[in-house]
Amino acid sequence: MSLLPVEEAQARLFALATPLPARPMPLGEAIGRYLAEPLLAGRDQPWTDLSAMDGYAVRYADIPGPWTLAGEMAAGAVPPAQAIAPGTAMRIFTGAPMPAGADTVVLQEDVEARVGTVRMTGDGPGELGRHVRPRASDFALGDLLLPAGTCLGPPQIALAALAGHAELPVRPGPRVIILSTGDELVPPGAPCPPGKLPASNGIMLRAMIEGAGGTILDERLTPDDLPALTDALRAAGEADIIVTSGGASVGDHDLVRPALEAAGGSIDFWRIAMRPGKPLIVGRLDRAIVIGLPGNPVSALVTGALFLLPLVRHLAGASDAVPRPQAARLGADMAGVGNRTDFIRATLKDGIATPLGYQDSAAMRAAAQANALIIRPAGAAPAQAGDTALTLDWATLGLAG
Ligand SMILES: Nc1nc2c(c(=O)[nH]1)N[C@H]1C(S)=C(S)[C@@H](COP(=O)(O)OP(=O)(O)OC[C@H]3O[C@@H](n4cnc5c(N)ncnc54)[C@H](O)[C@@H]3O)O[C@H]1N2
Numbered sequence: 001m002s003l004l005p006v007e008e009a010q011a012r013l014f015a016l017a018t019p020l021p022a023r024p025m026p027l028g029e030a031i032g033r034y035l036a037e038p039l040l041a042g043r044d045q046p047w048t049d050l051s052a053m054d055g056y057a058v059r060y061a062d063i064p065g066p067w068t069l070a071g072e073m074a075a076g077a078v079p080p081a082q083a084i085a086p087g088t089a090m091r092i093f094t095g096a097p098m099p100a101g102a103d104t105v106v107l108q109e110d111v112e113a114r115v116g117t118v119r120m121t122g123d124g125p126g127e128l129g130r131h132v133r134p135r136a137s138d139f140a141l142g143d144l145l146l147p148a149g150t151c152l153g154p155p156q157i158a159l160a161a162l163a164g165h166a167e168l169p170v171r172p173g174p175r176v177i178i179l180s181t182g183d184e185l186v187p188p189g190a191p192c193p194p195g196k197l198p199a200s201n202g203i204m205l206r207a208m209i210e211g212a213g214g215t216i217l218d219e220r221l222t223p224d225d226l227p228a229l230t231d232a233l234r235a236a237g238e239a240d241i242i243v244t245s246g247g248a249s250v251g252d253h254d255l256v257r258p259a260l261e262a263a264g265g266s267i268d269f270w271r272i273a274m275r276p277g278k279p280l281i282v283g284r285l286d287r288a289i290v291i292g293l294p295g296n297p298v299s300a301l302v303t304g305a306l307f308l309l310p311l312v313r314h315l316a317g318a319s320d321a322v323p324r325p326q327a328a329r330l331g332a333d334m335a336g337v338g339n340r341t342d343f344i345r346a347t348l349k350d351g352i353a354t355p356l357g358y359q360d361s362a363a364m365r366a367a368a369q370a371n372a373l374i375i376r377p378a379g380a381a382p383a384q385a386g387d388t389a390l391t392l393d394w395a396t397l398g399l400a401g
C-alpha cells in the first residue's frame, strides 16, 4: 500500500484549487482576509515635515536662542508660505506641520516662554532635525507597502487607511459544507444512549473553518448508508469545499469513497504517510473540492489543521497558506518512527516541546491540553531530550482559541 508524503499531498491538494475571485471590500470588513493585489501608497506619509513633539519650531543654527515668538501651528493647520525669520520660534504641537525655515523642535519642557520671548532653560535638542518627522519618512506615494497574499490584521488595515484607501481587493472566504458521517453520532448535548457518541468533529471543524475566514453553508450528521451519503454529497456540490469526517478508512461501513464516486465525483488521492490521519481522502465533486477527514477526533484535528485550513487560506488568497514549522528542543526522549510521519501532541513552553503521555488518535483530552505538534519524520531514529525537533504550535496551525 503506497502512502503519499504529507508535503506531496498538500501540493496535490493546492493544485486542485484556484483562489476565489477578488472584489473590493470596505476596510472594516477586510479584516482577516488576504490582499488580492499589492497594497500601494496613495499618498506620502507624513504629507510634509511634521513636529513629533509639543514645543517650539526653530532654526537649529539659532540654538540656544532666545527667540521671538512668531505664531502657533497645531495639527491640521497648513503652514504659512513665508519662512520664519532667523531668531524667531513658532509654537508647535505634535503632528503639526513644520513652518518653512524651521528644521528642529525644542521641547516645551526645556524652555520658558514669556511675553513673546522663548528662552532655553533645559538641554537643547542636540542635533539638527530633532523631533521632526520628515515628509514621506514612513512611506512615499506609489511605494509598495504589502505584497499580495498578506493577511490583513489590525496593523495592515491601519496602514491601508493611512495610505489613502477606503476599501481593499480581497477574496471571500470559501463556503464549506461539513458532513459528519457515522450511525453512532448524536448532536452535542443530545441524549446519548449506549452505542451512541456525541459528534465532536463537526463543531470543531466549524470553529476551525470560521476562524480561518471560511463560511459554513451547512453542517449535518449523515448515517453510514451509501444512498443517504451519496445524496448528501450530491446536494453539497455548490460549496467550494465539502468536508466529511469518518468513513474514510477500509471498514465495511467506511463509505465516503464509494459515495463520492456514486455522486459523480472523483478521488484524487487517498492515504497519507502520517500518524494520525492516514486515511485522508481528497477529491472533487462538481465545483467543490472534497476533503474526507478520518473520524477519530485527533486525526480529524491534525488533518484539518494540515490540509483543510491551508486549503481554506489558499482559496482565500493567502501567500503562506501552509503553516511553517519552527525548531524547538525536545523535553523528553522519543522513540524511532515507522513509515508514517508522526505528529505528536505536545506542550511547547520556553522553546521546549514535551510530548503528552497518551497519543491515541481518539484521545481528545490530550489534544485539548496540548498547544503544539512535534513533527517526527517517517524513518527518524530515536531522539533524546534536548535534541532539536520541528514543531507547529496551535497559533501557527490556526487552532488557538
Ligand atoms: N483495518 C484497518 N482499520 C483501520 C485503519 C486501517 O488502515 N486498517 N485505519 C485506522 C485509522 S489510522 C483511522 S484514523 C481510523 C479512521 O477511520 P474512519 O475515517 O473510517 O473513521 P470511523 O471509523 O468512521 O471513525 C473512527 C472513530 O472516530 C469516531 N468518530 C467518527 N466521527 C466522529 C465525530 N464526528 N465526532 C467524534 N467522533 C467521531 C468513531 O466513532 C470511531 O470511534 O480507522 C482505523 N481503522
Ligand code: MOO
Pocket: 274, 275, 276, 277, 278, 279, 294, 296, 298, 299, 361
Ligand atoms: O491515522 Mo489514524 O488517524 O492513526 O488513527
